[in-house]
Amino acid sequence: MEVYLDGSWEEFEAWIREKAGSDFRWKIRPKDTRSNREMIAEFILADIRRRNGGFPVGNAFIEKT
Numbered sequence: 001m002e003v004y005l006d007g008s009w010e011e012f013e014a015w016i017r018e019k020a021g022s023d024f025r026w027k028i029r030p031k032d033t034r035s036n037r038e039m040i041a042e043f044i045l046a047d048i049r050r051r052n053g054g055f056p057v058g059n060a061f062i063e064k065t
Contacts (some may be wrong), residue, residue, distance in 0.1 A: 004041070005034055005037050005038060005041070006034070009032050012037055015041075016040075016044065019044055019045075019055060020055045020062075020064050022064055023064075023065045024062045024063060024064050024065055025062065025063060025065050026061065026062055027058070027060065027061055027062060027063055028060065028061050029061075030061065040061055040062075043059055043060065043061065044056075044059070044062075047059055
């Protein structure tokens with residue numbers, strides 16, 4: 001995951017799409033900082049764990065389309 005935290009914003013969004021298995025849209029698009037990327041990635045991974053491997057339909061920042 002480190003490459004997506006340090007890479008371009010497009011690479012970070014590609015990581016999210018890979019985890020989601022589909023496209024998504026931002027509910028709230030945060031400023032592009034490493035700490036914001038870490039926070040979003042942690043939320044996504046925690047949601048996936050809570051759903052036993054399934055990507056959440058939506059969370060505070062994104063929703064699957």
